[in-house]
Amino acid sequence: MTRLLQLGITGVSLGVIYALIAMGFVIILKCSKAFNIAQGHIVMIGGYLGFTFLVTAGLPLWAALLAAIATAVIMGLLIERFTLRPLVGQPILAVVMMTIALGFCILEGLAILIWGGEYKVYTGALPAISLTIGGIHISSATLFTLILAVIVVAGLMLFFRYAKIGLAMRATAEDEQVAQCAGIKVTTVYAISWVIACVTGVVAGILVGAEGGVQTQMANLGLKAFAVILLGGVDSIGGAILAGIIVGVAETMAAGYLDPLTTHGGLATIFPFIIIIIVLVIRPHGLFGTKHIERI
Amino acid sequence: MSLASRTFNQSYGQDMAILRTKNQWVILLAFLAFLFTCPLYVGNTWLTILIMIGISVVSVHGLNILTGYCGQLSMGHAAFMVVGGYTSAILCGKFGFSFWAAMPCAALAAGLVGLIFGLPSLRIKGFYLIMATISAYFIISWLFHFQLPVDLTGGIFGRAAPKPEIFGIVLQSKASYYYLVMIIACLATVVTINIVRSRVGRAFIAIRDNDLAAEVMGINIWAYKLLAFFIGCVFAGVAGSLLAHYYGWASIEAFPFMDSVWYLGMLIVGGMGSTTGAILGVVAFRLLDYLVIILAPIIAKDFPAIGPQAAASLSLILRGLVIIVFLIFEPRGLAHAWGFVKAYFRLWPFSH
Numbered sequence: 001m002t003r004l005l006q007l008g009i010t011g012v013s014l015g016v017i018y019a020l021i022a023m024g025f026v027i028i029l030k031c032s033k034a035f036n037i038a039q040g041h042i043v044m045i046g047g048y049l050g051f052t053f054l055v056t057a058g059l060p061l062w063a064a065l066l067a068a069i070a071t072a073v074i075m076g077l078l079i080e081r082f083t084l085r086p087l088v089g090q091p092i093l094a095v096v097m098m099t100i101a102l103g104f105c106i107l108e109g110l111a112i113l114i115w116g117g118e119y120k121v122y123t124g125a126l127p128a129i130s131l132t133i134g135g136i137h138i139s140s141a142t143l144f145t146l147i148l149a150v151i152v153v154a155g156l157m158l159f160f161r162y163a164k165i166g167l168a169m170r171a172t173a174e175d176e177q178v179a180q181c182a183g184i185k186v187t188t189v190y191a192i193s194w195v196i197a198c199v200t201g202v203v204a205g206i207l208v209g210a211e212g213g214v215q216t217q218m219a220n221l222g223l224k225a226f227a228v229i230l231l232g233g234v235d236s237i238g239g240a241i242l243a244g245i246i247v248g249v250a251e252t253m254a255a256g257y258l259d260p261l262t263t264h265g266g267l268a269t270i271f272p273f274i275i276i277i278i279v280l281v282i283r284p285h286g287l288f289g290t291k292h293i294e295r296i
Numbered sequence: 297m298s299l300a301s302r303t304f305n306q307s308y309g310q311d312m313a314i315l316r317t318k319n320q321w322v323i324l325l326a327f328l329a330f331l332f333t334c335p336l337y338v339g340n341t342w343l344t345i346l347i348m349i350g351i352s353v354v355s356v357h358g359l360n361i362l363t364g365y366c367g368q369l370s371m372g373h374a375a376f377m378v379v380g381g382y383t384s385a386i387l388c389g390k391f392g393f394s395f396w397a398a399m400p401c402a403a404l405a406a407g408l409v410g411l412i413f414g415l416p417s418l419r420i421k422g423f424y425l426i427m428a429t430i431s432a433y434f435i436i437s438w439l440f441h442f443q444l445p446v447d448l449t450g451g452i453f454g455r456a457a458p459k460p461e462i463f464g465i466v467l468q469s470k471a472s473y474y475y476l477v478m479i480i481a482c483l484a485t486v487v488t489i490n491i492v493r494s495r496v497g498r499a500f501i502a503i504r505d506n507d508l509a510a511e512v513m514g515i516n517i518w519a520y521k522l523l524a525f526f527i528g529c530v531f532a533g534v535a536g537s538l539l540a541h542y543y544g545w546a547s548i549e550a551f552p553f554m555d556s557v558w559y560l561g562m563l564i565v566g567g568m569g570s571t572t573g574a575i576l577g578v579v580a581f582r583l584l585d586y587l588v589i590i591l592a593p594i595i596a597k598d599f600p601a602i603g604p605q606a607a608a609s610l611s612l613i614l615r616g617l618v619i620i621v622f623l624i625f626e627p628r629g630l631a632h633a634w635g636f637v638k639a640y641f642r643l644w645p646f647s648h
Binding site: 090096 | 369371415416419420422423424426427428430431432434435438508554557560561564568605606608609610611612613615616617619620623624627
């Protein structure tokens with residue numbers, strides 16, 4: 001029982017990170033109808049930014065977080081302006097290919113160029129607060145992940161409910177042309193959606209990096225987060241959060257209970273991909289996504 | 297199709313011909329003669345590049361049929377090459393097949409696996425299909441790496457793939473393997489051209505342009521989408537088998553995930569839905585790699601800070617930039633630009 005709960009807690013903490021990554025994707029998709037495959041690479045860049053600001057620059061945690069978020073904002077604006085803006089109105093393949101080239105080539109290349117693509121660790125950077133409740137150990141990284149994720153999600157909810165630009169983004173997601181007629185500058189909305197995606201991605205990257213170090217393979221986390229995105233339904237933020245926790249727990253449980261059964265283990269690493277296939281075959285629009293009806 | 301002046305079609309046969317004029321025949325024969333005498337006057341480096349071009353051409357033709365003509369986005373092309381490479385290596389190494397029997401089997405195996413992962417395409421498309429094919433790569437590579445019996449796949453070490461043999465001569469040297477690759481690449485090109493201008497190819501194009509409209513017109517989407525996956529993956533299987541026997545080793549490392557991205561990139565740069573484009577894209581990408589190999593040491597010398605990682609990062613960034621630039625400025629690829637060149641010379645010297 002203790003083992004089950006312990007795995008559950010680890011799973012929730014992993015799932016929250018998946019949810020953060022997935023949220024960035026969903027926000028971009030809702031606002032600008034662009035599928036952002038580079039999200040995992042933004043997370044990886046975030047992990048390296050955490051290393052730069054926490055270890056190389058030696059900033060305290062709060063300053064490092066702020067600096068990383070500021071970098072993320074600039075990154076989001078640059079990405080939107082120079083790669084996605086010229087493709088407005090282009091077919092879906094062009095946009096998907098653009099984000100693939102952006103992530104798998106440019107961002108990964110930059111990570112190798114700037115940080116050497118090496119394995120960097122900054123485990124000691126987080127405040128050492130850990131809890132033990134009834135035999136279940138909650139590490140400081142887990143605790144920190146949960147706290148920060150709650151702050152980000154709450155902040156975004158408030159942003160979309162009360163901020164003027166947040167409302168504009170919801171209007172754009174609802175109907176782009178009507179929003180434009182109502183005087184909303186849609187290009188700004190696109191830019192802001194990329195900024196938000198970069199910020200959540202970078203925060204997720206720092207959280208992952210603080211727990212297990214950062215390397216270029218971290219971008220595969222983004223591929224795994226697609227299981228979350230598809231399970232939750234590509235255009236549902238609430239679905240992304242719930243599905244994130246489901247997939248995180250399922251993956252940890254698979255690692256804990258199923259891996260001993262397969263010959264060489266490693267089932268956990270491809271578990272999200274199996275989820276992707278199952279979701280796509282059974283229910284392509286996910287748990288909470290809107291079903292897409294096509295007309296000629 | 298526009299023809300040179302004073303050339304007229306007088307029969308359906310002439311209208312259908314790929315090579316219409318005497319000049320085209322001359323150019324083609326000259327090109328083939330050059331292609332098949334290359335080992336006589338190019339060095340080892342260029343021979344390696346040409347072999348890689350040949351293998352990639354086969355693979356990209358498959359992806360072109362699947363993605364460029366039928367519109368089914370696939371990012372799992374490397375996975376089907378894995379299946380082809382391993383099947384051929386296992387059949388040759390363990391069961392004593394000759395390469396010539398193993399390669400068709402490898403192609404068939406890759407095609408059948410492609411059919412399985414093509415099944416989701418009946419319900420989903422676009423981005424979702426990319427997700428399904430990415431998953432296919434990771435699941436297939438995991439299966440071959442860890443799950444299938446080790447005495448078949450060789451586990452994490454991979455499996456030796458003996459060099460092919462013909463009439464008692466083992467194709468050990470690079471030059472001899474070059475001939476094999478080029479013959480198969482030329483065959484693949486001819487097959488592709490003929491598939492896409494047949495009834496099947498027209499059905500593919502109709503599905504790509506609007507699958508609902510195609511269905512209303514009476515095209516069996518179910519069969520044709522799966523057929524596109526089968527054909528595309530058969531090409532991938534052949535390419536995988538060629539690559540495995542070229543390296544002499546079938547392993548997951550020989551078919552990295554990024555290869556799927558590069559094949560799509562080659563297709564973008566060359567121009568989707570164009571056989572010429574597929575070839576041009578492959579050549580452009582491989583030459584870009586060669587440029588990086590030349591440039592990297594120079595950059596490493598001038599900027600010592602980024603020296604060690606210059607080659608790896610430069611190759612990635614340069615390829616990415618090329619794809620991005622083509623997406624923004626020339627979405628129809630090199631084939632489109634090539635069309636302009638041809639039109640210019642068709643009317644030369646009176647072009648305006």
